[in-house]
Amino acid sequence: MxxxxxxxxxxxxxxxxxxxxxxxxxxxxxxxxxxxxxxxxxxxxxxxxxxxxxxxxxxxxxxxxxxxxxxxxxxxxxxxxxxxxxxxxxxxxxxxxxxxxxxxxxxxxxxxxxxxxxxxxxxxxxxxxxxxxxxxxxxxxxxxxxxxxSTQVVTRSNAKPNDVICVSGDFGGALMGLQSLEREKQVFLANPDMQPELDNKSYVVLRQLKPSARFDIIHELRELGVVPTSMIDSSDGLAAEILHLCEASGTGARIFEKNIPIDDETYLAATEFNLSPLTAALNGGEDYELVFTVSQSDFEKVEKIADVTAIGYMTDLKNEKVMVMKSDQIVNLTAPGFN
Amino acid sequence: MxxxxxxxxxxxxxxxxxxxxxxxxxxxxxxxxxxxxxxxxxxxxxxxxxxxxxxxxxxxxxxxxxxxxxxxxxxxxxxxxxxxxxxxxxxxxxxxxxxxxxxxxxxxxxxxxxxxxxxxxxxxxxxxxxxxxxxxxxxxxxxxxxxxxSTQVVTRSNAKPNDVICVSGDFGGALMGLQSLEREKQVFLANPDMQPELDNKSYVVLRQLKPSARFDIIHELRELGVVPTSMIDSSDGLAAEILHLCEASGTGARIFEKNIPIDDETYLAATEFNLSPLTAALNGGEDYELVFTVSQSDFEKVEKIADVTAIGYMTDLKNEKVMVMKSDQIVNLTAPGFN
Known part of the structure; x- marks a missing residue:
């Protein structure tokens, strides 16, 4: 056989x-x-x-x-x-x-x-x-x-312990946009006369339907003279992207729940759908934001970029990719399909 | 509406x-x-x-x-x-x-x-x-x-009247390979115990299943110091490719039936399938041979390449793309889907 x-x-x-x-x-x-x-x-x-x-x-x-x-x-x-x-x-x-x-x-x-x-x-x-x-x-x-x-190229594999993990924009919006659109589709299929109810979903729907690639951030980094040590775009969700950077760079990571940027509308939509906003941000995907690391010394400059948030740092404990919860509890970072 | x-x-x-x-x-x-x-x-x-x-x-x-x-x-x-x-x-x-x-x-x-x-x-x-x-x-x-x-680039658009139209290899084989495989498929579907009869089809079947891109010709042209005036690969059949070169270069073309290279096995297979070998060569497609033009002065060199055949020449009559038949009759070159 x-x-x-x-x-x-x-x-x-x-x-x-x-x-x-x-x-x-x-x-x-x-x-x-x-x-x-x-x-x-x-x-x-x-x-x-x-x-x-x-x-x-x-x-x-x-x-x-x-x-x-x-x-x-x-x-x-x-x-x-x-x-x-x-x-x-x-x-x-x-x-x-x-x-x-x-x-x-x-x-x-x-x-x-x-x-x-x-x-x-x-x-x-x-x-x-x-x-x-x-x-x-x-x-x-x-x-x-x-x-x-060649001096500006950033791969996934050059992050060092203590580098600051930064992200552009916010996370989970594209998933909540998808959920909202899927719900309206089901409503429409059940009753074609129903009007879509997307009034308070304009941000998340736009995140799903018309995402932007963040070249504004790339240009700001250049103006500041900063070359990230590693970078990836978030197509599969924030957690998966951090795990990718850690795996390629041979580092661990520690991020902080309280620092993860989630838009208010994303938060409300997730609550409405009985989904944890944090899960939407970590595993939602399709946000096309940048996830990157910079050295501690470069972080002073990067901090000045309006739409960038520091969410944690790389560690030398390569088997530990963790998130510190608001409750101070420490949990493992996981992503579906990632092993 | x-x-x-x-x-x-x-x-x-x-x-x-x-x-x-x-x-x-x-x-x-x-x-x-x-x-x-x-x-x-x-x-x-x-x-x-x-x-x-x-x-x-x-x-x-x-x-x-x-x-x-x-x-x-x-x-x-x-x-x-x-x-x-x-x-x-x-x-x-x-x-x-x-x-x-x-x-x-x-x-x-x-x-x-x-x-x-x-x-x-x-x-x-x-x-x-x-x-x-x-x-x-x-x-x-x-x-x-x-x-x-940049001195070696060859597009479709630079052929001149009187340039010689050359081709590598032979034409129509890939189509006859496809026809043979399709026939065996129908036989197999009708009776799964039948063995495929592809004994005298090895060349045409290989032309269909495992074509080669002709970099041997590209290298020979370089060794001879010849840069074609126009070139295209034959994916849609010889006639369509000549029409493409003529349209892009603003020329007419005159090719000769007697010069079109058709392999013996292709010829026999076409006859077996009640198809004109000439039609198979002109409109068959998927041969991935090169169709190119060279100036008259370069032709002396190109003639020395074993697997290249001159099949005609470009003309200044841009509305006339014709083939001279063995009978001396002159017919228009046409290709399905080409207008």
Whole structure:
């Protein structure tokens, strides 16, 4: 009988590791391949940063409540967010789309209107792509490139004990936006005459439908002359991203519940949905904020950035990734799917 | 009532043009974006070439007769074939995969074994990717990068009247391989005890399942000091590719039936399937051979390359793209989906 191991037994990261390990490196100018947010390709003076994503209807997005224009914008955001996570400036994208016959030209126009707005906001060029038929639903592949000086590159792996763990923005909003939209969808399906009740959900819905990549933070860090010691963008939730940084850097981490930034609307929405706001922030995902570490000496400068919060520090206890609760209780940081 | 235009009314090229036109260019170093086989990004001394494709099970491949290892190899081939078409040397790829729960780890291992073999053959690095769930079947996105000196870049648009139209290899084989495999599939579905009859089909089946990108030709051209005036790889059939070169260069073309290279096995298979071998060659697609033009003065050198054939020449009659038949009759060159 043939061996058959279910992919679920490996998990996504296990699968990636398994797939990537056998590959030899042939090109001297490939400075960094699989294993970080993006790949690094050496140009003469600057490095080219490149990253790719594959998004599938029904897995990554639900068109029953996602306007195609917002989806177009979001596709670009999540691709360039990986470029930001390398401390690089985005430059180009390529987009492949697979379309079932459910989609009209006008629908594709809307999708690309959102992509165009994002290209203008991020000052990047669409330089290629592919369009094809899809037997079912919408499929989107997106590749983003960026550039960065070799002295400015930030990977996940250079955090040191005592470095301050910082985050941009706030967390959990995108999840609560998703929950709100899902609830309205169910209400609508049960009774199509019902009007959506999203009045007090405008912030969280926008966090879900139209997230931004934080190049404002990247530019502020440059103006301050600060290069983070490690950085990642939060697509899978704050806890998972901290665990990624710790694993890559070989450090432990200690963060503080009281410091985790959660917007009031996120807090109220979570309460309404009988969800812990803290869990939403730690495990929610899709916030596309930056999670990074800076040395103690750089922290004085970083503190001045309005939308950055220090939430804890790295430690030399590499087996201890913990959160200090408001009650002073200490709990392990965990993330679904992370082992 | 909302406007609704079916995508089919535009065709693939019309759709791409419609989607690409509104985008402004922001980056000075984007030397060439949408509209050729790949995008050109300027590095200091060399240009980076990048291209992306999206492949969907049931649209681009049929796993009932395509071994996953061959599929992995073919994915890389068709991505780097676009790099060859720019006269560039491939350097890196990124691959995204969407997998339904039908696929086991072993199955994905097989796919990546083929990708790995191709990476070794082409001496390129896998530098990134994405893996995700798919509700149905296998989805693959692939992005390839390459480098080329700015003096060596070959686009589609620089062919001149009287330039010689050359091709590598032979045409129509991949289509006849596909037809043979499809027939065996139907036989197997009707009676699973039947053994496949592919004995005299080994060449055409290999052309379909494991095509090669023609970097041997790229290297030979360099050794001879020849830079083609235009070039494209043949994914949609020889006729479509010539029409592409003519349209981009603003030329006409005259090719000769008697010069079109068709392998004996392709010829026999086409006859067996009641298909014209010439139609298979002109409209078959998936051969991944190079179609290029060189100046008359360079042709003396190119003639020496064993696997290159001159099939005609460019003309200044831009509305005339014709083929001279063995009977001396002159017919228009046409390609399905090309307008």
């Amino acid at each position: 043939e061996n058959r191991t279910e992919i679920g037994t490996l998990g996504e990261f296990g699968l990636i590791k398994r797939l990537a390990t056998p590959f030899a490196q042939h090109q001297g100018w490939t400075k960094l391949g699989i294993g970080d947010d993006a790949a690094l390709l050496e140009a003469a003076n600057q490095l080219t940063v490149t990253s790719t994503e594959l998004l599938i209807e029904g897995v990554h997005f639900d068109l029953s409540y996602t306007p195609l224009q917002h989806l177009g914008y979001k596709i670009v955001t999540l691709a360039v967010s990986d470029i930001a996570a390398m401390n690089a400036i985005p430059t180009q994208i390529m987009i492949g789309i697979g379309l079932s016959n459910r989609f009209s030209v006008e629908a594709v126009d809307e999708l690309y209107a959102g992509i165009k707005t994002a290209c203008e906001d991020y000052q990047i060029d669409l330089v290629g792509g592919d369009t094809t038929a899809s037997p079912q639903g919408l499929i989107v592949s997106v590749t983003a490139n960026g550039v960065v000086d | 909302e406007n609704r235009t079916e995508i089919g009314t535009l065709g693939e090229f019309g759709l791409i043009k419609r989607l690409a036109t509104p985008f402004a260019q922001h980056q000075g170093w984007t030397k060439l974006g949408i509209g050729d086989d790949a995008a050109l990004l300027e590095a200091a001394n060399q240009l980076t070439v990048t291209s992306t494709e999206l492949l969907i099970e049931g649209v681009h491949f049929d796993l009932s007769y395509t071994p996953l290892q061959h599929l992995g190899y073919k994915i890389v081939t068709l991505a780097v074939s676009d790099i060859a078409a720019m006269n560039a040397i491939p350097t890196q790829i990124m691959i995204g995969i969407g997998l339904s729960n039908r696929f086991s780890v072993e199955a994905v291992d097989e796919l990546y074994a083929g990708i790995k073999t191709a990476c070794e053959d082409y001496q390129i690095d896998l530098v990134g990717g994405d893996t995700t769930a798919s509700p149905q079947g296998l989805i693959v996105s692939v992005t390839a990068n390459g480098v080329v000196d």
